[in-house]
Amino acid sequence: MQSPSIDIASQIKSQAASLGFDACGFAAAVPVDDDAVSRYDRWIEQGHHGCMQWAAGHRDLRRDPSMLLEGAQTVISLALNYYPARFQPPGTLRVAYYAYGRDYHEVLREKLTELAHFIEQITHCTTRPCVDSAPIRERYWAQQAGVGFIGLNNCLIIPGKGSFFFLGEIVTTAQLPPDEPCTMTCGECGKCVAACPTGAMNRHGAVDASRCLSCLLIENHDEQLPDWVGDVIGDRVVGCDECQLCCPHNAHATATTIEDFAPTPAVMSLTCERIGQMSGGDFKRTFAHSAISRLRYKTLRRNAAMIEKKNFTSNK
């Protein structure tokens, strides 16, 4: 006869699958290991978090999930595929795949909340769903929970599936049988380091966010971008996927079946001209339920203006 916790574990995993999650794993909610803590601390001390000031805060909470939920026993890591079934047409400004469709915070929060209710019902324990809403080391926990490994590009890579996945967690007081951590590594590949247009990555797996286009185009809200960005921005207006697109683990990525992640009409027709004509009100209405809303109106226009200026200069 199976033990009750194994039965509950498999019920949770099959409920996660029926909600559309592509992976679900459990890890014991113990403090983050010393190596991972010092790597993170070093990254902050070297200023490699760039303009993401929030990353330097709440380091005590990041170290210990039991500070996020009293009596926490398990961190449940979940992954949701967002690899597009359709892509932007030529001539549109490039948007990173994660921002193609409906805001993933909304989609993931709905699914995590539903799963958390299910867990509370069958375990009578408490839960705390997290989707960028709590300082938790989500890739670390995904690795601990056996979902995948952290690649040199700093993305969570699910063996056989790739890295175009949103991650979410449920911290719970339920004691669930932990999965084996994923021990795979990138080996000698290094393709992402070579593909990065800004040289933001190094061979030791540190990404300097102050040089990363994803960070500069999304998180940095300065009035002007540094001049050198004009030489590498190309047609990217929201984020950058280069270090994922080149990764061999994504060579056989399969398209998401979640209709919410399909590209919106605004993404499919995004041009410098369209952004130039957009008022603040248009921006709010157009991107109300899109992750692009987090960029802010002025930041989107700043990015588009730099692309336009660069194209104008290089076509002269």
Ligand code: SF4
């Ligand atoms: S997102 Fe782009 S700029 Fe940032 S590290 Fe990856 S390839 Fe480099």
Ligand code: SF4
């Ligand atoms: S491109 Fe190669 S080195 Fe980079 S994350 Fe993928 S497997 Fe790892």
